Amino acid sequence: MDKNIKEQALVHGGQLSTIAQRYQIEEKDWLDLSTGIAPIAYPVGIIPTACWQRLPQNNEGLLHAARGYYQTHNLLPTPGSQSIIQMLPQLCRARGFASSKVWLPKVGYQEHRKAWQKANFQTIDYTDVTELSQIEHEDIVLLINPNNPTGQLYPSEDVTALYSAIKAKQGILIIDEAFMDTTPQQSMVQAFGRHNYPIGQQDRAELQDNSDSLIILRSVGKFFGLAGIRLGFVLANEDWLNAMALSLGPWAVSGPALFVGEQALANTRWQEEQRVVLCRLSSTLKSILKQAFTQTVQGTLLFRTVRIPHAPAIFEALCQQGIYVRLCDEKDALRFGIPDEQGLKRLENALNTSPVRQYL
Ligand SMILES: Cc1ncc(COP(=O)(O)O)c(C=O)c1O
Structure with a gap:
């Protein structure tokens, strides 16, 4: 049995503050695509005081x-x-x-x-x-x-x-x-x-x-x-x-x-809208990744994954530009959470820069 698996906390993406510190880029300036969490959250609104109090x-x-x-x-x-x-x-x-x-x-x-x-x-x-x-x-x-x-x-x-x-x-x-x-x-x-x-x-x-x-x-x-x-x-x-x-x-x-x-x-109406939005954003993400990588783009409407050589180097080059994706445990793939419209543009530009392109 692998003792490391037993004793260490696993890394799953998230923990942006640690990454922000490592790369000396302020947390607010990152595009965090390290999880499979939808970029648009259910609008929570006001929570009654009793929910906190009782x-x-x-x-x-x-x-x-x-x-x-x-x-x-x-x-x-x-x-x-x-x-x-x-x-x-x-x-x-x-x-x-x-x-x-x-x-x-x-x-x-x-x-x-x-x-x-x-x-x-x-x-x-x-x-x-x-x-x-x-x-x-x-x-x-x-x-x-x-x-x-x-x-x-x-x-x-x-x-x-x-x-x-x-x-x-x-x-x-x-x-x-x-x-x-x-x-x-x-x-x-x-x-x-x-x-x-x-x-x-x-x-x-x-x-x-x-x-x-x-x-x-x-x-x-x-x-x-x-x-x-x-x-x-x-x-x-x-x-x-x-x-x-x-x-x-x-x-x-x-x-x-x-x-x-x-x-x-x-809220079934919100759920339907969320599905439509995720469908649109994730298919744009898929096109961007297909343009950048020759490998097959896998995934769901909540994340896209590409198995690539040099995954750690590309992960690093993206981090240098304030884009945090998930380097998969096997170190042979990158998983991209779904960005919003602005995030899609930023990612597309970053994938076209020479520090990333040299590994594609
Ligand atoms: C496949 C899978 N199952 C379960 C979980 C844990 O989910 P939860 O937030 O509901 O505890 C995760 C979290 O990333 C996950 O990826």
């Missing part, structure tokens, strides 16, 4: 809005997916999966690996889901769909087949859908039975799945541009949700997060 209470309004947005009843608000990622190994151990093997995508959000390895689970890397045909009794599989940073999106039919195979082996499929908001039709939430959908009783019975083999993580921070409020949801059967609620303890999600989350998840 302890957070069970919020039926938030649950109602979340059930409509995620299309399922089986959900629990969390202070971001990260909180569940960290508790999953202990919960799985407590529920009889102590000696399970855990299959992890080789490239992907590394906090998953860190959590399982820290809890001394045996982990196995896979590069493609076809390798998962080798899973054994009670194995645990993590799928990041779409993947961050590669953007690879497995369609729901493929994931359904994988889920059936895992369920047959009495294992667990954990799907991290932190970046699924722009492609909700591919979410595996349909396995729980679609809430609010005009379907007959029989269809509902066929779709409804109460097994404990599926856990889905959703994040509010990315698509809504609200990473700072620390809000997410876990979708799972009631047994899992009860265990997670107990483990989170009382007041895990703050009053302001509950209030803002309810507004944002209920």
Whole structure:
């Protein structure tokens, strides 16, 4: 096991103040594209004083809005997916999966690996889901769909087949859908039975799945541009949700997060506009990157990734110009968050300067 992964804080982008200091450029002058957080945030507006003053209470309004947005009843608000990622190994151990093997995508959000390895689970890397045909009794599989940073999106039919195979082996499929908001039709939430959908009783019975083999993580921070409020949801059967609620303890999600989350998840018009804006900005970003690089541009509507030789040198040359992108962990790719209109121009110009062009 890699001791470094166990003991060091991982770098995920963000932490602009550290970068600003390193390059001696004031924070306000940076174009920060180091995360996959939407450049336009849900307009939070005024938060009632009671949200700050009182302890957070069970919020039926938030649950109602979340059930409509995620299309399922089986959900629990969390202070971001990260909180569940960290508790999953202990919960799985407590529920009889102590000696399970855990299959992890080789490239992907590394906090998953860190959590399982820290809890001394045996982990196995896979590069493609076809390798998962080798899973054994009670194995645990993590799928990041779409993947961050590669953007690879497995369609729901493929994931359904994988889920059936895992369920047959009495294992667990954990799907991290932190970046699924722009492609909700591919979410595996349909396995729980679609809430609010005009379907007959029989269809509902066929779709409804109460097994404990599926856990889905959703994040509010990315698509809504609200990473700072620390809000997410876990979708799972009631047994899992009860265990997670107990483990989170009382007041895990703050009053302001509950209030803002309810507004944002209920505001379907804003969500539609956000999808249109992200589509426009991310396709312009894709064109700019395609012009600059000969390599394929991968990604989602919330980030674009290019695998390139000299990624560290290009990262450095962009930082020198006050543009902070994400140098991927393998040091063979750069991930670009979605810039606003002004940011797109600045990035395009920077990619055309000689300190960058010499490496393209
Ligand atoms: C794939 C993935 N999952 C989960 C998270 C954590 O999200 P949250 O802000 O909801 O804790 C991240 C954060 O970057 C991520 O990239």
